[in-house]
Amino acid sequence: MKDAVQTKTILRALAGETLPTPPIWMMRQAGRYLPEYKATRAQAGDFLSLCYNPELAAEVTLQPIRRYGFDAAILFADILLVPQALGADLWFVTGEGPRLSTITAQSDFDVLKPVSAIHDTLNPIYETVRILRKELPEETTLIGFAGAPWTVATYMIAGQGTPDQGPAHALMQGNVALFEALLARITAATIEYLSAQIDAGAEVVKIFDSWAGSLKGEAFQKYAVAPCAEITAAIKARHPDIPIIGFPREAGDGYIGFHSKTGVDCVALDNSVSAEWAAAKVQVDGCVQGNLASSHMVTGGQALVDETRAIVKALSNGPHIFNLGHGITPDADPENVRLMIETVRAG
Numbered sequence: 614m615k616d617a618v619q620t621k622t623i624l625r626a627l628a629g630e631t632l633p634t635p636p637i638w639m640m641r642q643a644g645r646y647l648p649e650y651k652a653t654r655a656q657a658g659d660f661l662s663l664c665y666n667p668e669l670a671a672e673v674t675l676q677p678i679r680r681y682g683f684d685a686a687i688l689f690a691d692i693l694l695v696p697q698a699l700g701a702d703l704w705f706v707t708g709e710g711p712r713l714s715t716i717t718a719q720s721d722f723d724v725l726k727p728v729s730a731i732h733d734t735l736n737p738i739y740e741t742v743r744i745l746r747k748e749l750p751e752e753t754t755l756i757g758f759a760g761a762p763w764t765v766a767t768y769m770i771a772g773q774g775t776p777d778q779g780p781a782h783a784l785m786q787g788n789v790a791l792f793e794a795l796l797a798r799i800t801a802a803t804i805e806y807l808s809a810q811i812d813a814g815a816e817v818v819k820i821f822d823s824w825a826g827s828l829k830g831e832a833f834q835k836y837a838v839a840p841c842a843e844i845t846a847a848i849k850a851r852h853p854d855i856p857i858i859g860f861p862r863e864a865g866d867g868y869i870g871f872h873s874k875t876g877v878d879c880v881a882l883d884n885s886v887s888a889e890w891a892a893a894k895v896q897v898d899g900c901v902q903g904n905l906a907s908s909h910m911v912t913g914g915q916a917l918v919d920e921t922r923a924i925v926k927a928l929s930n931g932p933h934i935f936n937l938g939h940g941i942t943p944d945a946d947p948e949n950v951r952l953m954i955e956t957v958r959a960g
């Protein structure tokens with residue numbers, strides 16, 4: 614197995630190797646900025662039908678690999694499929710985003726399904742993973758993922774995305790027992806979900822804590838660090854060779870020590886921290902991923918080239934996977950993605 618691991622650049626970086634050119638992939642690389650994505654999504658009918666259609670979900674996962682030759686493919690799915698598998702209602706409002714049934718009282722929690730039931734809903738996702746492992750080029754690494762418990766809980770509590778995660782903070786203050794019971798249920802479900810993705814063929818898993826930045830001080834330790842450490846320990850116990858990427862987005866100083874506190878192999882960085890800072894404070898502990906501002910995929914030009922080069926240079930003395938600081942947006946120009954990749958690979 615070790616020999617196979619050495620051939621894939623993403624796995625080499627995740628094992629701690631400093632490579633002459635960082636491997637590259639991009640958050641939301643399958644998405645609405647690509648005309649071929651929009652065509653397949655239309656064929657599926659809507660976003661959730663696309664997620665649960667293994668052939669079409671595999672197809673959109675492969676589209677950016679064919680177009681650009683990224684070093685990794687990320688499974689096409691969504692972090693909100695776990696709440697749905699736990700029994701929450703989930704739908705997407707075009708132009709607005711996700712909507713879910715809310716959890717504000719014990720009675721809302723009591724009707725959720727047990728963790729053992731999640732695979733009934735999530736089996737098509739594992740089938741997508743199996744198809745991808747067959748169809749991906751040999752050199753391309755397959756990344757599975759899930760949302761971190763805090764981020765998933767913010768959507769389950771509020772029933773939608775919120776600018777400041779107010780409803781989740783309010784439940785934490787007002788009914789901490791219910792809040793922690795919900796986090797524990799999501800944590801246990803996430804362990805089973807990621808483990809099943811790995812059994813189906815995922816070679817790396819990433820934990821997206823998109824709203825980690827709104828947890829401060831003790832709350833960051835309890836509700837971002839601790840659940841990530843618990844998931845990482847459980848996955849490592851079952852699958853010791855599978856690297857894990859943690860993404861406590863906008864954690865700021867919380868990025869410092871995140872590798873050692875959680876056991877993740879790589880810390881993904883948003884673009885609110887500079888690459889120089891990250892090299893000194895975070896990369897000293899292991900592999901980092903990031904962190905070009907996704908706005909460059911809209912604006913392009915020399916600024917894109919300069920900033921890409923600066924990030925590659927600042928992080929060149931340690932293990933690094935090049936990526937954006939957050940997902941690419943629908944208004945991005947696909948040619949700017951090509952320019953970013955060419956700039957990284959030109960060294």
Ligand code: CP3
Nearest residue numbers: 640641642643644660687688689690691692710821823940
């Ligand atoms: O990165 C990839 O290409 C893999 C697939 C992926 C999606 N969502 C597809 C998607 C991944 C890894 C996610 C993660 C995700 N989903 C996160 C964490 C990362 C982040 O962006 O912070 C979150 C918070 C979600 C929840 C979610 N899904 C929201 C808030 C939205 C609406 C916002 C938007 O961009 O429309 C989604 C929808 C979604 N998930 C789309 C895609 C391609 C767009 C849906 C469409 O095609 O209409």
